[in-house]
Amino acid sequence: MSVFPDRETDHAPEDSPPEYAAELASEQAYVSTLYAKLDAERLAAQRRLDETLRQNGRTPQARTERDVATTMYTDRLAQLGSVEQGLCFGRLDFRPGNDEETTYVGRLGLFAEDDDYRPLLVDWRAPVARPFYLATAASPEGVRRRRHLRSLSRRVTGFDDEILDLAAADQGQDLGLAGEAALLAALERRRTGEMSDIVATIQAEQDRIIRAPLGGVMVVQGGPGTGKTAVALHRAAYLLYTHRQQLTARGVLVVGPNSTFLRYIGQVLPSLGETGVLLATVGQLWPGLDADGTESPEAAEVKGRAVLAEVLAAAVRDRQRVPEPVLEIEHEREILKLDRKTCTEARTRARRSRRPHNLARRLFVSDVLDALTRQAARKLGEDLLDAQDVQDIRAELAASPAVAAAIEGLWPKLTPEGLLDDLFADPDCLERAAGKLLPETDRAHLASGRDAKWTPADVPLLDELAELLGVDDSEERADRKRRELVERAYAEGVLDILEQDEEIQDEETLQVSAVLDAELFAERQQARSELTAAQRAAQDRTWTFGHVIVDEAQELSAMDWRLLMRRTPNRSMTLVGDVAQTGAAGGAHSWAEVLAPYVADRWRLEQLTVNYRTPAEIMAVAAGVLEELDRELTVPSSVRETGVRPWGRHSTDLDADLPGLVRAELSAVDGGTVAVLVPGPRHEHLRTLLGEDERLSVLSVDRAKGLEFDAVLLVAPDEIVAGSERGLNDLYVALTRATKRLGVVRTGEPVPALHGLG
Numbered sequence: 037m038s039v040f041p042d043r044e045t046d047h048a049p050e051d052s053p054p055e056y057a058a059e060l061a062s063e064q065a066y067v068s069t070l071y072a073k074l075d076a077e078r079l080a081a082q083r084r085l086d087e088t089l090r091q092n093g094r095t096p097q098a099r100t101e102r103d104v105a106t107t108m109y110t111d112r113l114a115q116l117g118s119v120e121q122g123l124c125f126g127r128l129d130f131r132p133g134n135d136e137e138t139t140y141v142g143r144l145g146l147f148a149e150d151d152d153y154r155p156l157l158v159d160w161r162a163p164v165a166r167p168f169y170l171a172t173a174a175s176p177e178g179v180r181r182r183r184h185l186r187s188l189s190r191r192v193t194g195f196d197d198e199i200l201d202l203a204a205a206d207q208g209q210d211l212g213l214a215g216e217a218a219l220l221a222a223l224e225r226r227r228t229g230e231m232s233d234i235v236a237t238i239q240a241e242q243d244r245i246i247r248a249p250l251g252g253v254m255v256v257q258g259g260p261g262t263g264k265t266a267v268a269l270h271r272a273a274y275l276l277y278t279h280r281q282q283l284t285a286r287g288v289l290v291v292g293p294n295s296t297f298l299r300y301i302g303q304v305l306p307s308l309g310e311t312g313v314l315l316a317t318v319g320q321l322w323p324g325l326d327a328d329g330t331e332s333p334e335a336a337e338v339k340g341r342a343v344l345a346e347v348l349a350a351a352v353r354d355r356q357r358v359p360e361p362v363l364e365i366e367h368e369r370e371i372l373k374l375d376r377k378t379c380t381e382a383r384t385r386a387r388r389s390r391r392p393h394n395l396a397r398r399l400f401v402s403d404v405l406d407a408l409t410r411q412a413a414r415k416l417g418e419d420l421l422d423a424q425d426v427q428d429i430r431a432e433l434a435a436s437p438a439v440a441a442a443i444e445g446l447w448p449k450l451t452p453e454g455l456l457d458d459l460f461a462d463p464d465c466l467e468r469a470a471g472k473l474l475p476e477t478d479r480a481h482l483a484s485g486r487d488a489k490w491t492p493a494d495v496p497l498l499d500e501l502a503e504l505l506g507v508d509d510s511e512e513r514a515d516r517k518r519r520e521l522v523e524r525a526y527a528e529g530v531l532d533i534l535e536q537d538e539e540i541q542d543e544e545t546l547q548v549s550a551v552l553d554a555e556l557f558a559e560r561q562q563a564r565s566e567l568t569a570a571q572r573a574a575q576d577r578t579w580t581f582g583h584v585i586v587d588e589a590q591e592l593s594a595m596d597w598r599l600l601m602r603r604t605p606n607r608s609m610t611l612v613g614d615v616a617q618t619g620a621a622g623g624a625h626s627w628a629e630v631l632a633p634y635v636a637d638r639w640r641l642e643q644l645t646v647n648y649r650t651p652a653e654i655m656a657v658a659a660g661v662l663e664e665l666d667r668e669l670t671v672p673s674s675v676r677e678t679g680v681r682p683w684g685r686h687s688t689d690l691d692a693d694l695p696g697l698v699r700a701e702l703s704a705v706d707g708g709t710v711a712v713l714v715p716g717p718r719h720e721h722l723r724t725l726l727g728e729d730e731r732l733s734v735l736s737v738d739r740a741k742g743l744e745f746d747a748v749l750l751v752a753p754d755e756i757v758a759g760s761e762r763g764l765n766d767l768y769v770a771l772t773r774a775t776k777r778l779g780v781v782r783t784g785e786p787v788p789a790l791h792g793l794g
């Protein structure tokens with residue numbers, strides 16, 4: 037409810053009540069002091085940064101301190117820079133008798149240091165800002181008036197008030213919106229192709245999710261346009277603010293469905309002053325790889341099945357072999373024999389260790405060498421040899437290329453990439469691993485149509501194999517320790533201790549490190565401390581995050597979930613999605629099904645019910661499709677009506693008609709964005725026909741997931757429906773991408789669910 041007329045002008049118009057102009061001037065004066073304070077903070081941070089950079093850091097410890105301070109001040113400057121637009125967007129006036137009086141809410145906290153740190157501006161994430169989002173006339177939380185400030189650069193251009201009293205509560209609002217005028221103004225804005233933050237107009241149902249406790253698994257189910265992505269990103273910012281220490285160390289991971297989507301949401305967190313979050317697709321979670329190869333949906337679906345974990349385990353076991361029946365090895369002009377029984381025993385012992393393949397290998401190798409040593413000793417005459425002789429023989433055998441080759445044939449060192457390549461490229465290998473687990477047609481999908489690049493569906497398989505194989509880095513670690521020890525000992529002037537013993541054992545390393553000079557240690561840590569947790573996480577496959585947020589979570593396959601759960605052993609997760617929009621053949625039908633293997637029923641469900649994107653006229657069309665999909669599901673209620681009816685037409689010559697239709701839509705949205713959403717097989721051709729620029733995108737539906745445009749032109753809906761098992765879901769997604777206008781261009785048979793539109 038607005039007590040003053042809505043104003044978009046820079047100055048209070050002539051006919052505005054004089055008290056409005058006076059209030060506006062008073063708000064401007066206050067906001068100007070906030071900007072002055074912001075400028076002062078920036079100057080101070082810049083000065084501190086300059087000073088820090090001037091220090092030359094004579095000792096390693098001083099250098100480390102300098103680098104930490106540099107990072108801190110650089111981050112602070114970035115944060116202060118990011119809040120320039122819309123620094124202060126709200127004001128709360130409390131009823132008499134409340135502890136709080138007037139509170140200004142904005143993008144970060146500012147305090148008057150010389151006045152006992154009195155808050156001048158409260159960060160939107162602070163508990164005291166909560167009533168700004170939650171208070172309603174029926175439940176005012178002590179708030180008398182909520183004011184939304186509108187601004188352009190540093191100028192306050194207008195404001196809207198809500199008086200939270202019972203008279204207003206009686207009027208009631210169906211959707212329970214807070215700050216309706218500000219919200220509608222935000223929603224009417226033209227889309228730019230990049231998502232913006234919603235910090236000034238977060239709604240109560242969204243706020244409850246954003247501020248939910250950190251621990252446990254929370255699923256946020258909501259229809260299209262209900263703000264799931266916005267909520268997920270604001271939650272990341274809120275959690276980092278509230279649990280800064282805990283989360284800065286482990287980092288927060290935000291997973292999105294594809295790189296187009298990540299580009300679309302990429303600016304939201306920096307605009308909230310947060311840069312320490314890793315945004316990635318599942319395909320980017322294998323360090324050093326951006327798996328963007330393509331493959332058939334059938335192949336991707338088979339790769340995503342949970343049974344693939346068993347196939348991969350079988351593929352690893354298949355490489356742990358025994359001779360049939362005997363393997364002969366020539367050593368020093370003697371023939372040594374490895375028989376099936378010896379090797380089977382060695383293999384059983386190694387497998388029973390339950391270590392990953394490359395680590396269990398050491399046990400296998402050791403047993404085989406023991407057996408060969410016994411044989412060689414027998415041939416030389418056991419009675420003539422002492423313990424040292426036997427040890428020498430074992431060392432010779434261990435160094436023999438023929439023995440190494442024999443062992444490599446029985447229990448090879450394996451890499452995830454090598455093994456997965458073999459599995460897909462060699463039908464026999466695949467048959468041995470998957471013969472009992474996958475029917476032949478599915479095996480054929482795995483083996484077929486793969487270009488040279490890894491695909492997103494390969495990454496969870498590589499990750500699974502990395503777990504099964506492990507990395508035997510014992511030699512590297514021993515080497516590293518040896519180097520460290522030499523360095524440390526040198527620094528301590530105790531090099532002579534080491535010269536007595538070439539075989540440096542772990543225990544000794546520890547003893548020497550106990551007397552280690554802290555500075556030397558700090559120097560070693562220096563390279564690591566300069567990276568944020570997110571940057572370190574991106575380079576480390578085994579990194580575990582403090583919190584993981586998954587957007588469009590309904591698209592993930594069972595194998596994707598296995599990977600993500602390994603990255604979140606504490607199960608602190610926010611999963612947002614909509615099972616009605618699932619397009620991937622291996623995606624989710626129900627959240628319970630997805631989560632049961634990991635947390636049983638220990639997860640909580642939150643729902644979002646209001647659609648902020650798509651106007652009611654377009655949602656009425658989408659509702660027809662949803663009804664056909666699942667009668668139990670209901671479309672979220674739209675916040676807006678536009679008065680613009682969606683249109684449909686039949687084209688018999690698409691190439692001739694489409695460019696004109698696109699031009700008309702571009703001009704109708706007057707500087708806004710238009711998407712032409714097309715069936716996958718037509719994408720290449722239509723993209724070339726229409727061209728693309730900042731305002732026009734030509735996309736298949738899977739690439740449009742999560743995005744929005746002012747106008748959407750949907751081409752050949754019948755082909756989209758027929759295109760996959762989840763074709764109706766794809767149609768539902770396509771229809772709900774528009775913020776203003778929808779047109780449907782039919783080329784074939786009408787789709788009944790569109791009720792005459794296409």
Ligand SMILES: Nc1ncnc2c1ncn2[C@@H]1O[C@H](COP(=O)(O)OP(=O)(O)OP(=O)(O)O)[C@@H](O)[C@H]1O
Binds near residue numbers: 234238258263267743
């Ligand atoms: N409280 C809000 N204030 C202003 N804009 C909002 C608010 N909530 C959502 N929006 C806007 O509504 C649009 C849809 O939001 P978002 O993309 O997060 O929805 P979604 O639920 O993820 O949709 P989908 O499932 O279709 O991908 C965005 O433009 C977002 O900025």
